Amino acid sequence: MNKPPALGAGALGEALATGLPGRAAARPAPSDTDDAAIAARTDSYFNRTKRIVARFGDARVTYAVFLRRxxxxxxxxxxxxxxxxxAAxxxxxxxDLVHQEGQWVGAGDPLVYITGSFVALSDLETLLLQKLGAACVAAHNAYQMCLELPQVAFLAMEARHCAGAEMQEMMAYAASVGSRAAQQEGARGFIGNANDATAHWFGQKSGYGTMPHALIGYAGSTVRAAEMFHETYPDDPLTVLVDYFxxxxxxxxxxxxxxxxxAAAGRLAVRLDTxxxxxxxxxxxxxxxAVLERHAPGAIRRYRSETELRHLVGTGVSAAAIWRMREALDEAGFPKVRIVASSGFGVGKCRVMAEARAPIDVVGTGSFIPDAxxxxxxxxxxxxxxxxxRVKVGREFLLRRGEARRKDGVGQ
Structure with a gap:
């Protein structure tokens, strides 16, 4: 696969979003750095190790941190x-950050070396690893998704699938990292997300979104829901869910x-979430x-699994469904009405959509969240x-090799 370069500043695209990615450093809450809170959440053998080392004499140690994929x-x-x-x-x-934010990291390759007092570091390992692994995998997923559909804008919709605020922040951050890496290779990437709290990671002040299915149920019709939204937010573009009925x-x-x-101004979109x-x-x-034979006959002849076949011509938001929606809009004289697609758009589904050249304008997804x-x-x-x-047998690959490492390079 392609390896993304280190991140730099880059435009997020026009029309749907402007501005630079959020670069502000996170500020952990005081409770996150409190010794008692750390001790309560860390594995007990690290707490025991801290006490033993404090009793028998501190050492200056270096940790190598890595993932197996x-x-x-x-x-x-x-x-x-x-x-x-x-600091606390x-x-x-x-x-010593071996791989800067946004760079590809091989399986087993040390991502960072951390050096300091054994007493001060020994009880931090559990929480340190919690804050790293999932973010790196999600960033990898987001990067791949954006490269599969480089002309499509993505909207991060991870919040509803997260186990609380900390995971929500982590997944939004990860999507922004993977997105910016893909943007360095020409992809549009993620233009924003669906909530205000983490919008800063995408260079935005607030989240994007118009209506859930519940509003359509309340309104009694799709058109009436659209009218209600437009009357309330007359200056906003309008994206309407169309699968409720x-x-x-x-x-x-x-x-x-x-x-x-x-519709004529390109400020109307239909969202497919079947x-x-x-x-x-x-x-x-x-x-x-038949729809795919008209628009992407090669795709149906190249599918490699039942999952790919379902993404092409199955139920839900398939490539055929997106092409059929585009056909209907164009035939009715609405070529500028955009199509927003959602529902399970992970790396695999994005790859299939690329094969079928599905006419998607925006993908709304939280499927960069790791599956496994x-x-x-x-x-x-x-x-x-x-x-x-000194390292345990079998982990010799973690030992330092040379001194050509950039120190403390995040965000630089």
Missing amino acids: PVVSAPRLMLDWLRAVA RGTEVRI GREVTDGLEVARRFPDL HGGRFLEGLDPAESY WSETYATADIVEYDGVP
Whole structure:
């Protein structure tokens, strides 16, 4: 796979979003750096080790931190926390960042070396690893998704799938890192996200979004929900969910006819979020094949698995469904109405959509969140004690090789 370069400043694209990615360092809450809170959350054998070392004499140690699979380096949340703890404890910690934020990291390749007092560092390992592994894997996923569909804008919708605020912050940060790495290679990447709290990672002041299905149920019709939104937010672009009543094409066209000025100006979008239990309006297996034969005949001949076939011509938001929506809009005279697609757009589905040249303008997704959580486990091993290289048998690959390392390079 392509290896992303280190991150730099880059435009996030026009029309839907402007501005630079959020670069402000995170500020851990005081409770996150409190010794009692750390002791309560860390593994007990690290707490015991701290007491033993304090009793028998401190040492200056170096930890090597790595993951067992390829990732994109996303260490900022971990390093910000580590620096804050070191400051609170009045201890010095040296950070040698081998792979800068946004760089590709090979499996087993040390991502960072951390050097300092064994007493001061020994009880931090559990929390340190928690803040690193999942972010790096999610950044890798986001990077791959953006490269699969380089002309498509992405909207991060991870919050609803996260286990609390800390994970929400971590996943948004990770998506922004992977996105900016892909932008360095020409992709549009993530233009924003769906909530205000983490919008800063994407260079935005607030989250994007118009309506959930619940508003359409409340309004009683898709058109009425669109009217309510537009009356309340008359200056905003309008994106309308069209699958609530199972009439994606019919309701999409009715909304476009109701708002012809928005449609002509490119400020109207239909969002396809058809669930996997049914086909988009007017489609079935045979018609889905026919749609792809009209627009991307090669894709249907190159599928490699049942999952890929489902993404192409199956139920839910398939490539055929997106092409059918585009056909209907164009035939009705609405070529500037955009299509927003959501529902399970992970790396694999994005790759299939690229194969089918699906006419997507925006993808809304939280599927950069790692599927296999066991792949997110970061590991740390001490590789030096008072300057003497020493590591457990089998981990010799973690020992330092040369001194050509950039020190403390996050965000520079």
